[in-house]
Amino acid sequence: xxxxxxxxxxxxxxxxxxxxxxxxxxxxxxxxxxxxxxxxxxxxxxxxxxxxxxxxxxxxxxxxxxxxxxxxxxxxxxxxxxxxxxxxxxxxxxxxxxxxxxxxxxxxxxxxxxxxxxxxxxxxxxxxxxxxxxxxxxxxxxxxxxxxxxxxxxxxxxxxxxxxxxxxxxxxxxxxxxxxxxxxxxxxxxxxxxxxxxxxxxxxxxxxxxxxxxxxxxxx
Numbered sequence: 758x759x760x761x762x763x764x765x766x767x768x769x770x771x772x773x774x775x776x777x778x779x780x781x782x783x784x785x786x787x788x789x790x791x792x793x794x795x796x797x798x799x800x801x802x803x804x805x806x807x808x809x810x811x812x813x814x815x816x817x818x819x820x821x822x823x824x825x826x827x828x829x830x831x832x833x834x835x836x837x838x839x840x841x842x843x844x845x846x847x848x849x850x851x852x853x854x855x856x857x858x859x860x861x862x863x864x865x866x867x868x869x870x871x872x873x874x875x876x877x878x879x880x881x882x883x884x885x886x887x888x889x890x891x892x893x894x895x896x897x898x899x900x901x902x903x904x905x906x907x908x909x910x911x912x913x914x915x916x917x918x919x920x921x922x923x924x925x926x927x928x929x930x931x932x933x934x935x936x937x938x939x940x941x942x943x944x945x946x947x948x949x950x951x952x953x954x955x956x957x958x959x960x961x962x963x964x965x966x967x968x969x970x971x972x973x974x975x976x977x
Contacts, residue, residue, distance in 0.1 A: 846953070846958045846970070847951065847953055847958065850951035850958050850960065850970060851951055853948045853951065853960065853976065854948050854949065854950060854951065855947065855948065856947070856948055856976060856977065857873070857945055857946065857947050857948075857976075857977040858945070858946060858947075858948060858960070858962070858973045858974075858975065858976055858977060859875050859943040859944070859945050859973070859974050859975040859976075859977060860943060860944055860946070860965075860968065860972050860973050860974050861941070861942075861943060861944070861972070861974060862942065862943065862944030862965075863926050863927055863928065863942045863944065864924060864925070864926055864927075864944045864964070864965070865889065865914060865924075865925040865926065865927055865944075866944055866945045866946040866947070866963070866964050866965075867916075867921045867963075867964070868945075868947055868963075870916070870921055871913050871914070871915065872889070872913065872914035872915075872916055872921070872925065873911065873912070873913055873914070873945040874887070874911070874912055874914070874927050874942065874943065874944065874945055875909060875910065875911045875912070875942075875943040875945055875975075876909075876910050876912070876929045876931075876940050876941065876942055876943065877908060877909050877910070877940060877941040877942075877943070878905060878906075878907050878908065878910065878931055878938055878939075878940045879907060879938060879939045879940060879941075880907045880933060880938045880939070881904075881905070881906050881907050881933055881938070882904060882905050882931035882932060882933045882938040883904045883932065883933055883934065884901075884903070884904065884930075884931065884932050885901075885902040885903065885904065885905050885910070885929065885930075885931045886899060886900065886901055886902070886929070886930045886931075887899070887900040887902060887912055887914075887927055887928070887929050888900075888927060888928050888929075888930070889914055889925055889926075889927050890925060890926040890927060890928065891923075891925060891926075892923065892924060894926075897919060897925070898914065898916075898917075898919075900912060900914060905931070909975070911945070911977070914927075924964075927942065928942070929942060943974060943975070944965065945977065946962040946963055946964050946965050947962065947963045948960050948961070948962060949961045949962065949963055952967075957969055957970070957971075958970040960973065
């Protein structure tokens with residue numbers, strides 16, 4: 758006589774190591790579906806003829822293993838798309854090598870001996886002044902940019918006899934009819950190379966070093 762298996766106490770998913778028959782199993786295990794089918798066939802072959810397995814239970818377990826198998830395929834697809842996306846980012850980043858980019862900051866970036874920076878005004882201004890600061894916070898030069906409309910405004914600074922191998926900062930004062938106009942400052946730097954660290958694309962800049970691609974505010 759065949760040995761009966763008590764399906765109420767020997768849950769198929771528990772035997773598979775999937776835990777309680779739920780779909781919160783190891784979705785990344787490629788052998789889950791095969792083990793499930795093996796256990797299911799064994800149960801059917803050895804079930805008690807006087808107490809056969811409930812059709813609803815079999816249907817439920819098949820639906821659950823289909824969910825697990827589906828999750829495995831979705832996970833594989835996501836991993837493939839993630840790899841393709843990173844490769845696409847790398848190719849796009851490589852096209853930025855040698856170009857200037859802007860990111861939030863108040864440091865002067867030098868290219869070919871000329872200092873560069875940018876500001877973004879929230880409104881029109883009849884006077885815009887940029888003060889260049891040394892590391893001690895002292896004003897070493899002042900640029901009068903005149904009037905400007907709202908939006909992005911780039912500027913250049915000739916350091917003259919001042920050294921360009923040290924860091925300089927800048928601050929902006931903009932007014933309209935004697936009232937201050939709010940603004941945002943940007944550091945301008947040049948891309949030297951790109952690299953991928955984990956899932957992050959990084960740009961190696963001439964002065965600021967390595968920064969995440971997500972910090973770039975504009976491509977000049």
